[in-house]
Amino acid sequence: MNNIRRAIMKYLDYKKNKPFRQRMFDPAIFRGYDVRGRYPEQFDAATAYQVALAYAAKFQPQKVAVAQDVRPASAEVKAAIIRGLTESGVAVTDIGTTPTDVLYFTVGHYGFDGGMIASASHNPPGYAGIKLTLANAEPLFADNGLLDIRDTIAAGPLASPGQQGSITVQDVTADYLDFILSFVDVAKLKPTKIVANANFGANGGLLSKLNEKLGGLLTIVPLNYDPDGTFPKGRPDPMIIANRQELVTLTKSEQADFGVAWDGDGDRCFFCDNQGVFYEPCYPTALFAERLLATHPGATIIYDVRYARAITAAVTEHGGTAMMGRVGHSYIKDQMRRQRALFCGESSGHYYFADNWYADNGMIPFLLMWEALSETAQSLSEILAPYTGRFFVSGEQNVTVADTPAVFGRLKVKYADAQINELDGVTIEYPDWRVNVRTSNTEPLVRCNVEGTSAVIVAEKKAEVMKLVVGE
Numbered sequence: 511m512n513n514i515r516r517a518i519m520k521y522l523d524y525k526k527n528k529p530f531r532q533r534m535f536d537p538a539i540f541r542g543y544d545v546r547g548r549y550p551e552q553f554d555a556a557t558a559y560q561v562a563l564a565y566a567a568k569f570q571p572q573k574v575a576v577a578q579d580v581r582p583a584s585a586e587v588k589a590a591i592i593r594g595l596t597e598s599g600v601a602v603t604d605i606g607t608t609p610t611d612v613l614y615f616t617v618g619h620y621g622f623d624g625g626m627i628a629s630a631s632h633n634p635p636g637y638a639g640i641k642l643t644l645a646n647a648e649p650l651f652a653d654n655g656l657l658d659i660r661d662t663i664a665a666g667p668l669a670s671p672g673q674q675g676s677i678t679v680q681d682v683t684a685d686y687l688d689f690i691l692s693f694v695d696v697a698k699l700k701p702t703k704i705v706a707n708a709n710f711g712a713n714g715g716l717l718s719k720l721n722e723k724l725g726g727l728l729t730i731v732p733l734n735y736d737p738d739g740t741f742p743k744g745r746p747d748p749m750i751i752a753n754r755q756e757l758v759t760l761t762k763s764e765q766a767d768f769g770v771a772w773d774g775d776g777d778r779c780f781f782c783d784n785q786g787v788f789y790e791p792c793y794p795t796a797l798f799a800e801r802l803l804a805t806h807p808g809a810t811i812i813y814d815v816r817y818a819r820a821i822t823a824a825v826t827e828h829g830g831t832a833m834m835g836r837v838g839h840s841y842i843k844d845q846m847r848r849q850r851a852l853f854c855g856e857s858s859g860h861y862y863f864a865d866n867w868y869a870d871n872g873m874i875p876f877l878l879m880w881e882a883l884s885e886t887a888q889s890l891s892e893i894l895a896p897y898t899g900r901f902f903v904s905g906e907q908n909v910t911v912a913d914t915p916a917v918f919g920r921l922k923v924k925y926a927d928a929q930i931n932e933l934d935g936v937t938i939e940y941p942d943w944r945v946n947v948r949t950s951n952t953e954p955l956v957r958c959n960v961e962g963t964s965a966v967i968v969a970e971k972k973a974e975v976m977k978l979v980v981g982e
Contacts, residue, residue: 559590573600604677691877781890917956
């Protein structure tokens with residue numbers, strides 16, 4: 511009740527405020543599939559308010575779910591969103607501080623017309639942002655209206671319509687836990703010891719509630735478990751190699767069955783085994799594809815351009831159709847809808863499910879892995895060995911470059927005899943190795959991923975490609 515009272519008071523405080531003082535608008539905060547920038551100099555509550563007004567004007571939603579991540583700025587951003595929506599006559603349901611995938615569930619499960627979460631995902635402390643959806647958790651991104659919102663705001667600050675929407679507060683946790691558990695056979699889940707790195711996001715509390723619901727089947731060794739939006743250990747992103755060490759060390763020293771990590775807003779999931787080996791997401795993706803195809807024969811599985819070999823092998827060897835897609839959750843979701851795909855595992859640790867409104871979810875893959883290990887006497891390393899023993903990857907290499915087109919040009923000249931694909935950046939493919947080099951959708955970086963038939967080939971080709979990328 512105290513949380514509900516505080517949320518309502520926050521909303522009423524914003525209602526009493528004078529109009530926001532509009533800052534100089536920076537259109538660069540609108541990325542391919544969200545809004546994100548440094549807070550408050552690049553993105554602030556006034557901008558969030560404008561985004562909410564423009565969203566309501568363009569899509570005319572009747573009811574919208576709103577949430578926030580654990581960042582300190584997100585409370586102010588969420589309150590500004592609520593103000594903009596309610597002044598546009600929208601009925602707002604505030605679901606509180608949650609992982610991003612709980613917002614997707616809320617929009618899909620309860621039939622909202624859309625959703626907005628104040629979140630800067632895995633960006634460093636000091637950033638704020640918004641992810642937006644339409645009905646059925648369909649993402650709002652560059653190709654279906656996000657840039658229209660940008661252009662509307664850039665044309666001049668929108669005035670409040672002055673309507674009287676409503677705000678309610680709802681705890682969706684119980685329904686959400688029931689939903690994610692529907693993806694596994696709960697009766698198969700065995701007592702298991704895990705190390706769980708929540709990266710100071712909201713997934714620690716959610717995991718504890720899940721474990722309570724399951725009667726304490728999990729022995730949880732917590733790591734960075736309590737929410738802290740200042741992210742005292744730095745950027746909450748398990749893709750960063752240095753951020754993995756805590757998890758692998760603790761999993762090994764605690765003799766846990768496996769380790770799991772999420773990013774700051776909880777919608778990405780990563781695994782390490784009991785020996786402290788951290789797995790690139792392409793390997794769990796291959797395993798999940800294999801298992802899902804056993805109950806959905808012939809289904810289409812999507813993978814992104816970064817790593818392909820393990821996933822396509824798993825899909826084709828188990829009777830499915832493998833299809834490559836662009837990097838980015840909005841692009842993946844759009845392609846899954848168009849192709850009616852069953853599942854997608856992205857190399858960034860996002861996992862998407864048709865039965866989850868084609869949205870990504872960070873807890874479902876954890877449950878799938880737990881179920882897979884509960885059904886066998888094998889360890890995580892053993893269950894992934896059919897893929898890790900055949901397909902080798904470099905891990906993502908990130909480089910800041912001044913001239914990205916020149917990088918792509920050098921690659922295409924050097925490897926002119928390869929199979930070249932430009933769906934997303936440049937993908938160079940030979941029988942024994944493959945590389946994708948692409949620009950980041952969220953940062954001023956070039957990202958490189960190499961895979962091959964041996965660790966030696968991967969190391970050799972990674973060094974060769976990186977020289978071309980930096981222009982040596």
